[in-house]
Amino acid sequence: MSRPMQFDRVPLSARIGMAIILAYVAAALFGPFLAPYGQTEVAGDQWTPLFWSQPGPDGDVFFLLGTDHLGRDLLTRLLYGARNSIGIALVTTLLAFAAGVGIGLLAATKQGVVDQIASRSIDVLMAFPSLIFALMILAVLGSSIPVLIVVIALLNMASVFRITRALAMDLEAQDFVDVAKLRGESALWIMRRELLPNAMVPLAAEFGLRFCFVLLFIASLSFIGLGIQPPMADWGSMVRENASAISFGVFTPLIPAAAIAGLTIGVNLVIDWLTNSRSVGNEA
Template sequence: METPLDQPRLAVSSPSPAARFLRILRLLTKNPIALVGALILAMWIVLAILGPAIAPYGINEITAGAVWKPPSAEHLMGTDQLGRDIFSRLLVGTRQMVILPTLSVALAILLGTTIGLLSGYRGGWVDEIVMRVMDVMMAFPVLMLYLMIIVAIGASAMNVVLALGIGATPAVSRLVRGLVLDLRNREFVAAARMRGESTAYILFQEILPNALGPILVDGLVRIGYACFSMGALGFLGLGVPPPNPDWGQMVSQARNALIITPSAPLFPALAIASLVVSFNLLADGLSEAVKAD
């Protein structure tokens, strides 16, 4: 015979994702750290959109006799070893520096979340095999893993996305698995099982919405790290190939001109640093908002 205490347990459900999102967003807008990060990131997004249109010179336009010129009214950030305008190349390179790391982390979240959800919820031998594979991948230094992938498949914009995405997948899967192990025994998941809901429903309607906060915080941090890693690959000559302007490659090409024109490597290096910082500040703010919620 059913008791009155059974009914409330069956009615238990996870918090509304939409309502929780609005609460977190409201907390985020009140966080000064997040707002600073958002302003810096917004500036780079605007430049990524308008960069090619407002660049005063073409990315491969050479000014005769203007090799390693310091900043001036004619060339705001000076020129490089070929006499190309650094400011114009920085502006045009913004688009790929914002888009490619973001795509790579989106790929890592897609793959890592799928692996982590299935591994954490199923458990058993599936979890053991999948996690051992992830452990083997994580045993390699991340930069070395990137280099191995790029060397194997070649340097291109798409391959940079694949390398950064695949390299970040094991850590994302580990994070999601841990969240699933915590959430799968919660009351609202037990109630869904008692209602006879499918595994897909439980994973994507009950567990995943409640794991999104930490996943998004981790994703923002990883985008910042992916920006830094993309700069490192460009510095090593394994980023987006020429003639596309790559910030890391610009730093690499200008490092020998430090004595002649110290500003040449400084501007692209500061650009990379500010982009990384903007994502980290946003991640810090979002983390505080998620905890407060």
């Protein structure tokens, strides 16, 4: 069985990653309460620069990150976009893992016909290019948030299934699983008490990586107009809406792009620590 991880030996890089993630989570949870304006409120002129102030009906108004192509406060849009982008990506990843891990553990435990049916079904799903499959379904059913979540979760569930099944197959050959079977434990008990706890570290690392993939995929769909729809704030659509500002020397679209990159870097710093800790634990 795997050894427990020593959280008191967290390296600096992982601490930085955790701090970045906590900052983004705080922005997603409390951003709408901290935002100086409404999500769709036009508060100023078009594409004002950073740290810009201008006269308003009730006195001067200040824009820390400037405004977008419609004159909406960019900081406000980023904070609301954090809730929309991170929230939808998190729900999608959780759904993909619930399905992928459950089916993967079942296939590895039962094997035989159950494993063949599950594996071949996943092979059919993975045969379709992810982007083309998503574009086809979204074009037919529309880009509502429930459809977006289900489609992207289905695509990522296939990869989660493959990883979970491979991990569970390795654990199935261990003595403690054989002992549980000899005691007459049920398949559900073995999945829940023997396989899943011993696969938690690599699955946690995969969860973080999969979350980043989902976040980037949603941003990509929003960039081409098939993701989160206006007027909801979304980092991907914010890049698309303000892309033409680059031609005028305004770097507004780089701010939401930097928000996506910052969260991805923070998650990957934690993932690196998890994978390295697992390698050290296995060698020990």
